[in-house]
Amino acid sequence: YDYDGPSMKTSVPGPRSQNVGAVNFFCNYEESRGNYLVDVDNNRMLDVYTQISSIPIGYNHPALLKLMANPNHLSTLVNRPALGILPPENFPDKLTESLLSVSPSGMTRVQTMACGSCSNENAYKAMFIWYRNKERGHNMPSDEDVSTCMINKAPGCPDLSILSFNGGFHGRTMGCLATTHSKAIHKLDVPSFDWPMAPFPRLQYPLEEFTRENAQEEARCLEETEDVIVKWRQKGNPVAGIVIEPIQAEGGDNHASPDFFKGLRNIARKHGCAFHVDEVQTGGGATGKYWAHEHWGMDDPADIVSFSKKLLTGGYYHKDELQPYRIFNTWMGDPSKNLLLAEVLNVIRRENLLEEVTRSGKALLNGLYDLQAQYPGILSRARGQGTFCAIDICDDATRNSILLKARDKGVLLGGCGDRSIRFRPALIFKEYHVHIFLNIFNDVLAEH
Amino acid sequence: YDYDGPSMKTSVPGPRSQNVGAVNFFCNYEESRGNYLVDVDNNRMLDVYTQISSIPIGYNHPALLKLMANPNHLSTLVNRPALGILPPENFPDKLTESLLSVSPSGMTRVQTMACGSCSNENAYKAMFIWYRNKERGHNMPSDEDVSTCMINKAPGCPDLSILSFNGGFHGRTMGCLATTHSKAIHKLDVPSFDWPMAPFPRLQYPLEEFTRENAQEEARCLEETEDVIVKWRQKGNPVAGIVIEPIQAEGGDNHASPDFFKGLRNIARKHGCAFHVDEVQTGGGATGKYWAHEHWGMDDPADIVSFSKKLLTGGYYHKDELQPYRIFNTWMGDPSKNLLLAEVLNVIRRENLLEEVTRSGKALLNGLYDLQAQYPGILSRARGQGTFCAIDICDDATRNSILLKARDKGVLLGGCGDRSIRFRPALIFKEYHVHIFLNIFNDVLAEH
Ligand code: FES
Numbered sequence: 001y002d003y004d005g006p007s008m009k010t011s012v013p014g015p016r017s018q019n020v021g022a023v024n025f026f027c028n029y030e031e032s033r034g035n036y037l038v039d040v041d042n043n044r045m046l047d048v049y050t051q052i053s054s055i056p057i058g059y060n061h062p063a064l065l066k067l068m069a070n071p072n073h074l075s076t077l078v079n080r081p082a083l084g085i086l087p088p089e090n091f092p093d094k095l096t097e098s099l100l101s102v103s104p105s106g107m108t109r110v111q112t113m114a115c116g117s118c119s120n121e122n123a124y125k126a127m128f129i130w131y132r133n134k135e136r137g138h139n140m141p142s143d144e145d146v147s148t149c150m151i152n153k154a155p156g157c158p159d160l161s162i163l164s165f166n167g168g169f170h171g172r173t174m175g176c177l178a179t180t181h182s183k184a185i186h187k188l189d190v191p192s193f194d195w196p197m198a199p200f201p202r203l204q205y206p207l208e209e210f211t212r213e214n215a216q217e218e219a220r221c222l223e224e225t226e227d228v229i230v231k232w233r234q235k236g237n238p239v240a241g242i243v244i245e246p247i248q249a250e251g252g253d254n255h256a257s258p259d260f261f262k263g264l265r266n267i268a269r270k271h272g273c274a275f276h277v278d279e280v281q282t283g284g285g286a287t288g289k290y291w292a293h294e295h296w297g298m299d300d301p302a303d304i305v306s307f308s309k310k311l312l313t314g315g316y317y318h319k320d321e322l323q324p325y326r327i328f329n330t331w332m333g334d335p336s337k338n339l340l341l342a343e344v345l346n347v348i349r350r351e352n353l354l355e356e357v358t359r360s361g362k363a364l365l366n367g368l369y370d371l372q373a374q375y376p377g378i379l380s381r382a383r384g385q386g387t388f389c390a391i392d393i394c395d396d397a398t399r400n401s402i403l404l405k406a407r408d409k410g411v412l413l414g415g416c417g418d419r420s421i422r423f424r425p426a427l428i429f430k431e432y433h434v435h436i437f438l439n440i441f442n443d444v445l446a447e448h
Numbered sequence: 449y450d451y452d453g454p455s456m457k458t459s460v461p462g463p464r465s466q467n468v469g470a471v472n473f474f475c476n477y478e479e480s481r482g483n484y485l486v487d488v489d490n491n492r493m494l495d496v497y498t499q500i501s502s503i504p505i506g507y508n509h510p511a512l513l514k515l516m517a518n519p520n521h522l523s524t525l526v527n528r529p530a531l532g533i534l535p536p537e538n539f540p541d542k543l544t545e546s547l548l549s550v551s552p553s554g555m556t557r558v559q560t561m562a563c564g565s566c567s568n569e570n571a572y573k574a575m576f577i578w579y580r581n582k583e584r585g586h587n588m589p590s591d592e593d594v595s596t597c598m599i600n601k602a603p604g605c606p607d608l609s610i611l612s613f614n615g616g617f618h619g620r621t622m623g624c625l626a627t628t629h630s631k632a633i634h635k636l637d638v639p640s641f642d643w644p645m646a647p648f649p650r651l652q653y654p655l656e657e658f659t660r661e662n663a664q665e666e667a668r669c670l671e672e673t674e675d676v677i678v679k680w681r682q683k684g685n686p687v688a689g690i691v692i693e694p695i696q697a698e699g700g701d702n703h704a705s706p707d708f709f710k711g712l713r714n715i716a717r718k719h720g721c722a723f724h725v726d727e728v729q730t731g732g733g734a735t736g737k738y739w740a741h742e743h744w745g746m747d748d749p750a751d752i753v754s755f756s757k758k759l760l761t762g763g764y765y766h767k768d769e770l771q772p773y774r775i776f777n778t779w780m781g782d783p784s785k786n787l788l789l790a791e792v793l794n795v796i797r798r799e800n801l802l803e804e805v806t807r808s809g810k811a812l813l814n815g816l817y818d819l820q821a822q823y824p825g826i827l828s829r830a831r832g833q834g835t836f837c838a839i840d841i842c843d844d845a846t847r848n849s850i851l852l853k854a855r856d857k858g859v860l861l862g863g864c865g866d867r868s869i870r871f872r873p874a875l876i877f878k879e880y881h882v883h884i885f886l887n888i889f890n891d892v893l894a895e896h
Contacts, residue, residue: 121621132637157640175622189580192605
């Protein structure tokens with residue numbers, strides 16, 4: 001059902017996308033298929049950005065169209081329940097078939113939510129509640145706890161913090177935003193919490209060539225993280241949880257080694273902090289595994305793993321200790337999204353998409369290595385896992401010009417960080433799509 | 449398509465809903481219709497709670513089933529776009545037909561979101577950005593603004609606050625939660641902001657009988673609100689925005705008069721604070737108008753009006769001055785929900801549902817007055833607008849026992865506040881549904 005290549009009628013945004021304001025261009029989703037996004041001027045672009053990394057198996061996948069055309073599912077589409085109190089009969093089974101069939105190691109529970117932000121906001125709340133329960137032991141909340149929380153004051157609303165990392169991105173609602181440190185424009189003018197930020201390793205690529213330097217850099221970051229935890233405890237605002245992305249995405253596709261994450265997990269354990277791995281952008285298969293943290297090879301990688309985007313629903317997995325009893329909102333997710341997700345997982349299995357991603361990812365990264373050897377003045381730091389790849393451009397202006405030129409030649413890409421281009425194709429991006437992309441990208445670079 | 453009455457096979461939760469944990473019971477949404485929710489034990493209950501007030505026109509409305517069965521809409525169901533950058537071709541038209549066709553007075557712009565919490569979180573951010581832009585005048589953010597915001601510090605992350613009201617509820621993500629003051633259990637253990645809370649009027653009902661007392665109480669609350677604004681400015685944490693519900697819902701269905709809201713609007717203007725009316729629970733028709741604030745009769749009721757629940761999508765209307773340019777997330781709403789909403793609005797118009805609500809609401813409130821005269825030891829403070837009604841029960845234990853007994857007799861109700869029962873039927877709740885409800889409620893009360 002996929003198209004066989006890009007097809008451009010106009011530059012983008014074209015005449016029918018005029019007056020777009022903040023939007024890039026208007027799309028014709030009916031005509032879009034597989035890896036190709038079609039716009040209102042009938043330009044057909046190879047989509048290597050996929051709605052900010054949120055389309056798992058391409059546009060209008062026949063399996064999803066068939067699913068939604070099934071009249072048995074109409075009721076799920078028109079009756080959205082308050083899942084926390086009145087779930088549909090089959091909901092626990094649906095979770096077992098879908099989200100729980102890809103549970104991260106050591107986690108047997110999942111709480112659905114509706115987007116990445118509420119997933120993280122509620123994960124943070126679960127960590128705060130867990131931390132305070134631990135502090136209280138078997139005691140009930142005191143009268144003072146209960147009365148002070150109503151007026152936003154300690155001890156009821158305690159001075160507790162979430163530690164996050166420089167360059168991290170965890171969403172834009174106010175709790176999430178206090179842990180986001182990717183771009184000033186995201187945070188400017190919004191009040192925040194006095195929560196600590198630790199340095200994320202700034203590695204040299206290719207990772208294999210700089211193992212010693214990178215190990216040193218990671219050791220430095222781990223040491224500083226531990227210092228920050230101690231410092232915040234001393235100043236009366238202890239770290240209840242640590243949140244980190246397995247690959248920092250918005251912040252510029254920054255990788256770290258399994259050893260770094262193992263070290264961090266140990267630091268969290270040592271200091272009694274919960275460890276939250278945010279897989280909102282990395283989860284769902286793009287790294288060649290369902291979860292990027294699987295590449296760490298740990299039995300007990302985290303206390304909480306949050307997700308959204310390619311998973312279509314939001315939510316988080318958690319260990320038994322992080323009780324969900326006080327986590328609640330009206331909808332608590334959306335069964336119509338779970339329905340789609342269950343079929344997406346079927347397609348991933350049936351079509352061996354994780355293996356495909358691994359294969360395409362190798363071709364993509366090798367292609368980027370070649371281009372970077374060919375254009376050392378423009379390209380550097382090619383990096384990636386699966387098709388979750390990125391490359392740096394010499395400067396921001398050149399980056400933006402390359403993005404626009406690629407778009408006019410029929411390849412849709414996204415930026416991240418100060419001067420990176422990120423590659424976020426769907427899981428159905430095959431080796432021949434990689435070659436279509438590399439040819440066009442090469443043309444764009446050659447013109448520079 | 450509606451059933452003609454409740455039909456109970458077992459007590460609820462019945463045998464097939466066993467092991468429900470935190471959930472009330474499991475539902476059979478396929479068999480539910482109109483005002484009736486059917487559970488897995490085939491009990492059929494008149495639903496006067498409607499998934500925490502979020503089902504606009506009942507279960508499995510034929511118009512919605514027909515809409516979702518239309519193959520033209522499959523693409524909208526399977527291709528969820530990043531609306532902020534790549535909207536579908538017809539999206540602006542769809543907004544004009546749906547949300548913008550019911551814009552609050554003085555507002556011509558709407559930003560869609562995905563739930564009540566992100567609607568409010570982003571409304572707060574819009575108010576903070578507006579406030580800081582006003583302070584900066586035509587100047588760009590300073591270097592200090594930009595550098596400090598990255599580490600969560602002022603002036604980049606400024607000491608600014610949102611003023612909210614005792615008993616208010618605006619959601620449970622961390623920004624929203626700092627303005628929520630309904631129940632301790634919502635707030636306990638979660639860090640918060642040092643934001644001010646003002647008293648919400650505690651009126652006597654029926655309102656017509658206590659105009660003088662109520663006016664005094666409202667004057668007191670307005671005065672205290674102004675004091676709080678001055679105090680917070682003096683302590684260096686000025687109020688950028690005021691958020692309030694037209695009827696406090698979770699906090700116990702607390703009403704206030706149009707004069708109170710007019711006074712508050714003036715106070716906001718006088719002190720340079722944005723005025724945000726949270727219609728997440730009140731919006732969508734249950735008060736007999738699309739927006740509860742329409743009952744105030746003002747041309748310029750607010751700077752921001754947020755919504756969700758019965759509107760099926762989330763979002764907020766805003767005045768031109770509250771620029772949306774820096775409000776962004778991956779999905780920015782969900783066109784599949786807009787599609788449903790457009791049809792819901794068609795049904796509301798076609799079936800004159802706002803008039804029906806006004807009529808049913810009168811019957812409901814009069815019925816509650818009668819019952820409260822009959823059972824003065826149990827019932828008091830009957831109140832409401834449209835079908836958005838509530839009544840107080842003598843104590844919490846009796847309230848909960850009444851809720852359970854009513855459920856076992858086939859009426860599903862919800863509590864709110866310390867000891868209120870709230871009525872939140874769908875807009876298709878007709879006068880004869882009111883009588884079915886009143887008869888059963890009478891039976892329950894007679895047994896007490
Ligand atoms: S905050 Fe996640 S859907 Fe609203």
